[in-house]
Amino acid sequence: MSALDWVGGVLMIVGASLTLLGTIGLHRFPDVFARMHAATKPATLGTVLVLGGAAVAVADFSISALFVLVAALQFITAPVGAHMVGRAAYRAGTELSAQTAVDELAGSPADRRRRR
Amino acid sequence: MNTVTVACFAILGAAGVACIVRLVRPGSSLADRIVALDSFLVVFVSALAVYTVRSGDDAFVNVTLVAALLGFLGTVTVARYIERRGA
Numbered sequence: 001m002s003a004l005d006w007v008g009g010v011l012m013i014v015g016a017s018l019t020l021l022g023t024i025g026l027h028r029f030p031d032v033f034a035r036m037h038a039a040t041k042p043a044t045l046g047t048v049l050v051l052g053g054a055a056v057a058v059a060d061f062s063i064s065a066l067f068v069l070v071a072a073l074q075f076i077t078a079p080v081g082a083h084m085v086g087r088a089a090y091r092a093g094t095e096l097s098a099q100t101a102v103d104e105l106a107g108s109p110a111d112r113r114r115r116r
Numbered sequence: 117m118n119t120v121t122v123a124c125f126a127i128l129g130a131a132g133v134a135c136i137v138r139l140v141r142p143g144s145s146l147a148d149r150i151v152a153l154d155s156f157l158v159v160f161v162s163a164l165a166v167y168t169v170r171s172g173d174d175a176f177v178n179v180t181l182v183a184a185l186l187g188f189l190g191t192v193t194v195a196r197y198i199e200r201r202g203a
Binding site for chain 1: 128131132138147151166168184192199201
């Protein structure tokens, strides 16, 4: 194995493990918002690491370029998607977990709308 | 490299199963399900990248781009739907 293979392999293993941790969080956290937090952050970083590792390990430049493009796309779109799902879930009146310490949107127009 | 890709496939397979279980589990809200589906597509994209490294075959490279785009579009669409109809 060459040095590039080592770098790519380590990146892919770390990324895949982060993705697995994120999906375990889908089952372990108490409400929709906490689960979303667990699912989007580690999973996004995990994919970016796997794609980066693949881009390093694969020998073909055109394939590497596409992997970098997909990684950049994930980095931009994942927070936007998570934000939209979170906003929609809050406005639709999803119950917050009983462990929630602070609801910064309490009393805001979005909160009044969900209590209507 | 072979060992690394097999290990990655095992880890990503476990992650994919966890997403699918969350997706079909009774009692999940619609927001939960769309988050799980989005995570599954993320796992799928990673698995395709690992496959490309393993085989050196470029047939599925473009599929990663399409799956990433479709995952984002689906999430945004369902989010709009939840906002109007309620979870």
